Amino acid sequence: MELTTGSKQFVLGDAASILESITDAFYGLNRDWEFTYLNRQAQQLLARTAADLLGKNVWEKYPSAVGSEIEAMFRRAVTENVTVSFTTYYADHDRWYEVHAYPSADGLSVYFRNASERIKAEQRLRDSETRFRLMADAIPQIVWITDAVGNAEFFNQKWTDYTGTPYNPATAEDISSRFVHPDDHLPTMRAWGEAQRQGTTFTIEHRIRSAAGEYRWFLVRAQPYRDPQTGEVVRWFGTSTDVHDNKLMEEARLRSEAKYRTLFNSIDEGFCIVEMIFDAAGKPADYRFLEVNDLFEQQTGLSDVIEKTVSEVIPNNETRWFEIYGRVAQTGEPVRFEDESKALNRWYDVYAFRADATANNLVAILFKDVTERKRHEHEMVKADRNKDEFLAMLAHELRNPLAPISAAADLLRLARLDESRVRQTSEVIARQVKHMTSLVDDLLDVSRVTRGLVKLEMNVLDAKRIIADAAEQVRPLMESRRHHLAVFLPPDTTFVYGDAKRLVQVAANMLNNAAKYTPEGGSIDMRVDVRAEHVLIEVKDNGIGMTPDLQGCVFDMFTQGTRTADRSQGGLGIGLSLVKSLVELHRGVVTAQSAGLGKGSVFSVYLPRVSAAEAFQGAAGGGPQGGPLGRLKLMLVEDNNDAAAMLAMFLNAAGHDVIVEHDSRRALERSRHEQPDVFLLDIGLPDMDGNDLARRLRGQPETVGATLIAVTGYGQESDRRATAEAGFNHHFVKPVDTAMLSALLSELAAARSGRRKTDITS
Known part of the structure; x- marks a missing residue:
């Protein structure tokens, strides 16, 4: 094309620069459909140079375009003087082209670009959407998509099938108010709003109305989709799964379990279900707790045992328990027994049976702590034995003085005794009667104290005087056994408030007990000590001592330590019981200690102390105030x-x-x-x-x-x-x-x- 004026040449030069700089391909056609200009992009796409095409007819150069959409659209643009835009496939190039044609007085300006990749991408997207819809319509859940704020963009066919309503664009609020149960609407919207604010998974269970008007439970879950560039949530992809039948089954299960648990915990004994664990040889080696009731902990002292083995919670448990329960599991035969768990220090009454007829490793155990009952039984047996021993001792102690009395009576019947013989016989009778009287007095004292009939004559007393009188009473016994009695007295005042006769009896009984169980020639110490609030009277010997078991019951009625066949100790075994009762009547405490057999014993009596001032006031006013x-x-x-x-x-x-x-x-x-x-x-x-x-x-x-x-x-x-x-x-x-x-x-x-x-x- 030839331009004759400089000004026009200048304008064309500007236009060419612009056309060469754009990214689209461009060519110009005159009214005769001849190429007037091609930029570099056009030459590259058409694979032709400007020299090949300028001044040439487009339909002659590209005959396959004749009769195509390209020709039709170009001729329409020129004829109707309108801009046309279209995308078309040109087989000779095996390409899709996006074309924009603009008519002018000189002809047609055509802008075009290779659209093959875009068209293919759009096709892939359409194929993907088709596959998504097919997949979404094939699954049993309702599938839905919303935009970032909850406006519905898609529902699958399941939604229409269930609700009877075809998909129409709507807000989350509209959909919930129309289809969600009224009781579930507000919780749903609150949860949806919170998920939107946090950008987290939306999950809820609610009821959705069907086409028939009934409501069924659905589990709803939606995940946010974020823009890869900005990270902002742009869509929500969700499903609604029908869980109605499962929900009803779960509710029924919970009701059944609640009834079972109520029954389980209403049992007034300990109860558990255990899973037996067998070793490779099939022998029971352990068991695991699966369920326990509320009383289990109270009956065993064990807590937090579910899913734990016995070996974990009771490491030193006796293996016989495994054997018993393993036999029940394997044979299906229930068993009832009483046994002691040394590991728990308790006795149990147990009934064990197979928990499941079809499973040979589950055992139900119903048990009751009978430790107290066993202790009572043991104490009853012990008391019965002590009673028998006491009666035997009583008979023995009564026969001893009766024998010389009977002999003296026989001697007196001879009537040929001189005065000295009569006096000697009388003294024997008097001594033995005195001994019998002492035995009977002890029995009467115990009886009176036990029944609360003892009346104390309370006065301010000096503990030193009490032990002096007691020592004097037992002196003959001490001398007869050649014991060394040492008495230790403090310089302080040792006033107590009590009955003089009974406190002397307490101290004398303690000394008598020490004398009986200390071998001849042994040592006995009696000590009085003053503490801040009490006076201590202590008797210590180096005698036969006591076992721990005896220390626990030494103050019980009729209790005596180990004795020899000749019963050299004598007595009825009630002296220390009487000591304890009388001391407690004085608001005091008595204790017994021993390091063991052969290591002596220490008996201590603690009595409330009376200060010197209180003693003076008591003497003046008749007792403490x-x-x-x-x-x-x-x-x-x-x-x-x-x-x-x-x-x-x-x-x-x-x-x-x-x-x-x-x-x-x-x-x-x-x-x-x-x-x-x-x-x-x-x-x-x-x-x-x-x-x-x-x-x-x-x-x-x-x-x-x-x-x-x-x-x-x-x-x-x-x-x-x-x-x-x-x-x-x-x-x-x-x-x-x-x-x-x-x-x-x-x-x-x-x-x-x-x-x-x-x-x-x-």
Whole structure:
């Protein structure tokens, strides 16, 4: 094309520069359909140079375009003078072209580009969408897609089939209000809103209305899809799965399980289901706890055992339990038995049976802690044996004086005795009658004390005088056995408040006991010591000593230590029982200790101390004054003898009746008939700790309303919570603040007298 003026040449030069810089291919056609211009992109796409095409007819150069969409659209643009845009496939190039043609007075300007990749991508997208729709319509769940704010963009065919409503664009609020159960609508929208705010998975179960108008439960889950570039949520892809039948089955299962669990826990005995574990040889080697009821922990003392083996929770468990339960599992034959678990220190009454008729490894075990019953049975057998031994001893002790009395009577019947013989015979009868009288007096004393018939004549007494009188009483016995008796007295005043006759009896019985069980020529020490709040009277010997078992029952009725066949000790075995009863009547405490057989024994009596000033006042006014308003009956349970004695002395001095026990189980048994107002319990007791004892006291009607005070060396907040959970009202940390304890007891006593009660803790 030739341009004659410089100005026009300048304009064309500008246009050419622009056309060469654009990314689209471009060519110009004149009215005769001849090429007037091609830019570089056009030459590259058409694979022709400008020299090949300029001035040539397009239809002649590209005959395959004749009759095609290209020709039709080009001729329409020129004829109708309109811009045309289209995408077409040109077979000769095996390409798709995106074409834009603009008519002008000179001809046609054509912009085009290779659209093959775009067309292929669009086709792939259409194919993908088709596959997605086919897949979405094939699965049983409702599938849906929303935009970022919840406007529905897609529902699969399952939605239409279930709701009877074809998909229409709608908001999440519209869809929920129309199809979700009214009770589930607000929870659904709240959960949906929260998921949108957090950009996290949306999950909920709700009911959706069907085409028939019924509601079924669906599990709904949706995941956010984020723009890879911005990270912003742009869509939500979700499913709604019909879980109605599963929901009903689960609800039925839960109801059934609740009934089962209620029945399971209503059993008033311990119950568990275990899975037996057999070794390679088929022998029972262990078992695992699968289920336990509420009473299991109370009956065993074990907690948190589910899915654990016995070897884990009771490492030293006896293997016979495996054998018994393994036999039940393998044979299906139930078994009922009583046995002791030494590992748990308890006796059990057990009924075991196969838990599942089709499984030979599951065993159900119904059991009851019968330790108390077994202990009672043992004590009854022991008491019966002691009674038989006592009757035998009584017969023996009565026959001994009767033999010389009978011989003396026979001698007197001879009537040929001189005066000296008669006097000698009379003295024999008198001595033996005195001995028999002493035996009968002891029996009567025990009977009176046991029935509460002893009346004490209380006065201020000097403990030194008491032991002097007692030593004088037993001197003949000491001399006859060639014992060395040493008495140690303190320089301080040793005033106590008591019955002189009974306290002398206490000291004499202790000395008699030491003399009986100390070999001839042995040593016996009697000591009086003054403590802050009590007077200690102690008898120590180097005699035969005591076993631990005997120490636990030495103060029981009719108890005697090991004796030889000649019964050189003598007596009825009631002296120490009488000592304990009389000391407790004086608000005191008596203890017994021994390092073992052959190592002697120490018996200690702790009596409330009376100061010199109080003694003077008592002498002038007839007895000690003061004491708390109202007297409380207290039970102190403490395994440390000295600690128990000292605290008991203080409590007695404060005017309260104190019962001391060193053993939890004995304390529990005694509490049923004593029914104390207040319990002071050490926590670190050996056989049953103070917390367990407190729970049992709260569980029996006789002591359910008593005040429980924990006396322990542990004072952390967790320790206080533990005692509170066990049922304690108060928590005192050792060493006990006696002023605060006294104040608390005074308040409790005042409350019993109708006064206001306040809470005091330490």
